Amino acid sequence: MSHRAANLPQLLSEARRWFEDALFASMEAAGEQPVTTAQASVFALLDTEGTTVSELARRIGVTRQTVHQAVHGLIGMGLLEQVPDPESARRRLIRTTAEGQRVHERAQATIKVIESVLTERIGPAPARALRDALTSDWGEPPLVAAP
Template structure:
């Protein structure tokens, strides 16, 4: 999972590699079930979509991308039948993306795959290590403020 050319990868790099492991396995598992093949960007968007809808601009903010990039991915998901878009009833210049019934089935299948992946991870790294990993990731890390590497918070 971790790049072998890196002798001491940062924690951020390890977290990114772990996320990529989950996302790659998820997308392959969903495709193996005959569900639409998604790109990494589309997979990220699907994680934030809701049945009742979300503004595309808010979706972009949550994923950390541009509105234009989010619109492009939403359009591809719409062509795949996973989402539908409509004008925002509270703002005529905005659009809302919402899951279709097929999109909801995709999200349900994804939840099943994630549960199986967590079990696989526990088998591979040990149940106690998986439990500790979950606890560390659920801990309150505080706000993601800018820091000065020369100074350490106390």
């Protein structure tokens, strides 16, 4: 990471890109199909029983059209499927296929290895402090006025 960023949101974004770059390159090197950041976000936020496109869009913070495009790319790759929602005839759920579950589990295992590399590089105490800070309850986002 270059640390050109001046504020915490930029640093967090840069750190996320570092993890994504490592994950995507590692998965492709292992022979997996390449995915986009949007597609990876869909996988990260899917419920086991399936999730609607609208709910995925809300969780990711993007438009339904963006999620729809990512989902249909993943359906085309055989990693997701669209099924009727048993609770509503009008809704469809997006869920992983068996192949999608295999790829997701491999990605999760790869992330653990990437985290261990980070721990080796920055040390166990800073890695633990980073995890503790990111998993702490930050409360509701504040409404502030700049001086």
